[in-house]
Amino acid sequence: MRYQTIRSSKGQEADHGILLRADSGRMGFPSEIVDDPLLSLVSPESEPFENAVERRVMSVAVTRARLTLTALASEARPSSFVKELLADPSNGVSGPTEAKAKANNCGECAGRLIYMPAQDGSAWYRCEHVQLCGNRLPACPSCSVGLPRHQPGFDGLVCFQCGSVCQACPSCADGWLVERSGPYGEFFGCARYPECLGKARTLKWKS
Numbered sequence: 001m002r003y004q005t006i007r008s009s010k011g012q013e014a015d016h017g018i019l020l021r022a023d024s025g026r027m028g029f030p031s032e033i034v035d036d037p038l039l040s041l042v043s044p045e046s047e048p049f050e051n052a053v054e055r056r057v058m059s060v061a062v063t064r065a066r067l068t069l070t071a072l073a074s075e076a077r078p079s080s081f082v083k084e085l086l087a088d089p090s091n092g093v094s095g096p097t098e099a100k101a102k103a104n105n106c107g108e109c110a111g112r113l114i115y116m117p118a119q120d121g122s123a124w125y126r127c128e129h130v131q132l133c134g135n136r137l138p139a140c141p142s143c144s145v146g147l148p149r150h151q152p153g154f155d156g157l158v159c160f161q162c163g164s165v166c167q168a169c170p171s172c173a174d175g176w177l178v179e180r181s182g183p184y185g186e187f188f189g190c191a192r193y194p195e196c197l198g199k200a201r202t203l204k205w206k207s
């Protein structure tokens with residue numbers, strides 16, 4: 001697994017690619033800060049599409065992946081590029097409903113994981129098979145709404161809501177590692193503790 005910026009990936013290819021944070025907004029992609037005033041100075045009237053410069057960067061990103069590209073976009077504010085890709089069925093892009101339905105399946109029993117906001121403001125997902133399975137997971141540590149899930153072709157877990165990346169728990173199908181402290185100092189333990197005792201000494205990514 002290699003992390004690269006889109007520009008540094010130019011000229012290289014992989015079978016599967018993941019485009020992180022394809023969101024709209026000021027820090028989004030295309031960036032809405034650098035929009036028209038600057039770009040129209042650079043290329044007056046000559047670019048037939050909006051965001052033409054970033055559109056070329058996007059096309060570099062999309063064409064780096066030979067087989068699949070997964071774009072992780074905010075559901076509320078997806079990048080305008082993601083919206084365009086979804087709008088035309090000839091692009092062969094599968095949309096969020098499909099991906100999300102799968103993303104919310106329990107790793108223990110394949111039942112549905114249901115969002116459960118708790119009284120104290122914390123949020124959980126629990127398996128619909130309460131009696132038979134009982135699997136439950138805290139919501140994403142970054143946004144408290146989504147859930148970090150495995151992505152095909154990627155060894156981390158990515159929140160379907162905010163795009164944060166977490167490290168997979170080495171001991172269970174659904175958990176991810178969070179910082180904890182114990183009698184022997186800091187370590188990284190499964191978010192499903194005490195149901196899962198998976199842990200690691202180091203983190204590959206820090207989100």
Ligand SMILES: [Zn+2]
Nearest residue numbers: 106109127133
């Ligand atoms: Zn289950």
Ligand SMILES: [Zn+2]
Nearest residue numbers: 140143159162
């Ligand atoms: Zn999140």
Ligand SMILES: [Zn+2]
Nearest residue numbers: 169175190196
């Ligand atoms: Zn675990």
